[in-house]
Every structure is written in C-alpha cells, then in structure tokens.
Amino acid sequence: MSPDALHRNDVRTLLIEPQRIFIPSLWSTLEQAGLRVEQAIATLDYAEIVRVQPQCVFFDIDFSDGEPLELIRVIRMLLPIARIAVYTSTQTPAAWQRACRYAGGNAVFSKSAEERELIEGVRALVQSGDYMDWRIVQSG
Numbered sequence: 001m002s003p004d005a006l007h008r009n010d011v012r013t014l015l016i017e018p019q020r021i022f023i024p025s026l027w028s029t030l031e032q033a034g035l036r037v038e039q040a041i042a043t044l045d046y047a048e049i050v051r052v053q054p055q056c057v058f059f060d061i062d063f064s065d066g067e068p069l070e071l072i073r074v075i076r077m078l079l080p081i082a083r084i085a086v087y088t089s090t091q092t093p094a095a096w097q098r099a100c101r102y103a104g105g106n107a108v109f110s111k112s113a114e115e116r117e118l119i120e121g122v123r124a125l126v127q128s129g130d131y132m133d134w135r136i137v138q139s140g
Contacts, residue, residue, distance in 0.1 A: 009031065009034055009035065009036045010036060011034065011035045011036060011055050011056050011083075011126055012036055012038050012052065012053065012054045012055045012056070013030060013035040013036060013037045013038060013054050013055070013056040013057070013058060014037075014038060014039055014040075014041070014048070014049065014052050014054035014056075014057050014058070015027060015030065015037050015039070015040040015041070015058050016040075016041055016042075016043070016044060016057065016058070016059040016060060016064075017040055017041075017042070017058075017060045017087075018042045018043060018060060018063040018064070018065075019060070019063060020042065022060075023040045025115075026040075026058070026087075027040060029115050029118050029119060029122075030058060030122060032115075032119050033118065033119040033120075033122035033123055033126075034122070034123060034126065035056055035058075035122060035126070038052050038054060039052055043064070043065045044059075044064065044065065044066070044071050044074075044075070046074070046078065049075065049078050049079065050078060053079070054079065054082055055081075055082055055083065056082060056083040056084075056085065056125075056126065057075055057079065057082055057083070057084050057085065058085045058087060058122075059071075059072075059075070059084065059085065059086055059087060060087045060088075061086045061087065061088050061100065062087075062088050062089055062111075068086075068100070069099055069100065069103040070103075072084060072086065072100055072103040072104050072105050073103050073104055075104065076103070076104030076105075083106045083107065083125055083126060083129065084104060084105045084106050084107070085105070085106065085107040085108075085109060085122070085125055085131070086100045086105045086107065086108045086109065087109045087111060088100075088108065088109070088110070088111065089110070089111045089112075097136050098136075101132070106125060106129055106130055106131070107121065107125045107130065107131035107132065108131075108132050108133060108136055109121055109131070109133050110133040110135045110136060112135060113133055113135075117133075121133065
C-alpha cells in the first residue's frame with residue numbers, strides 16, 4: 001500500500017464490529033485516519049470478505065463468533081496481503097494479544113485508546129504494516 005493512499009482514502013476497509021452502537025464512531029475514526037470503510041458487518045462473513053476484497057480489516061475480536069485466533073487465521077488465508085487490525089480490551093492478557101499477531105494479525109489496538117491514538121495507529125499500520133498499542137506492550 002502506498003503512503004499516498006491514506007491521503008486519498010484509497011485503502012478499502014471492512015469493519016467487523018458486533019456492537020452496532022460503536023459502528024458510527026469507529027467508522028468515522030477510521031475514515032479520519034485515511035481509510036475508506038466499504039462496509040461494517042456484525043460477524044465474520046467469509047462471502048462478504050471475498051466480495052469486498054478489503055486491503056484492511058478492522059476487527060473487534062472480543063465479541064467474535066468463534067475462536068478468535070482461528071478467525072484471524074482464516075481472514076489471513078482469504079486476504080494474504082491485507083492489513084488485519086485487531087481491536088480488543090486491555091483486560092486481555094498481553095500474551096493473548098501477541099498471539100493475535102502470530103495468527104496473522106498486523107496490529108493490535110486497545111479499546112482504551114483515545115480517538116487521536118487510534119488515528120495515529122491506523123496510519124502507522126497502513127504505512128509500515130505493523131502496530132501494537134503501547135498499553136499492550138507495557139502490560140506484557
């Protein structure tokens with residue numbers, strides 16, 4: 001992904017957020033960060049992933065239907081070059097959050113992050129392909 005893609009909102013993104021109440025604010029934050037959110041879905045829908053072919057998946061892993069690490073592995077198989085961002089609470093042990101990355105995720109974001117931090121982290125993810133929230137790094 002080119003760094004210029006962020007400035008043009010050219011990074012096709014799929015938001016997976018089971019808690020509908022949070023979709024508008026997450027959608028807005030991701031677009032402020034330079035992503036183009038194509039769709040928000042409540043659960044992992046493989047047909048939708050194949051249809052949208054997102055370059056980035058922003059996934060609230062805490063309320064997923066299924067074993068989270070396996071879901072990340074499947075997304076990685078379907079989208080081998082996409083950026084996969086996991087959004088999770090900081091109450092989850094840091095070791096589990098690192099396991100998300102080993103399963104194929106590129107980034108782990110804390111739900112405790114302020115909007116400004118999410119925006120900076122998403123930009124870092126798109127430009128470098130990697131991001132780990134500082135709260136997660138410190139807790140491990």
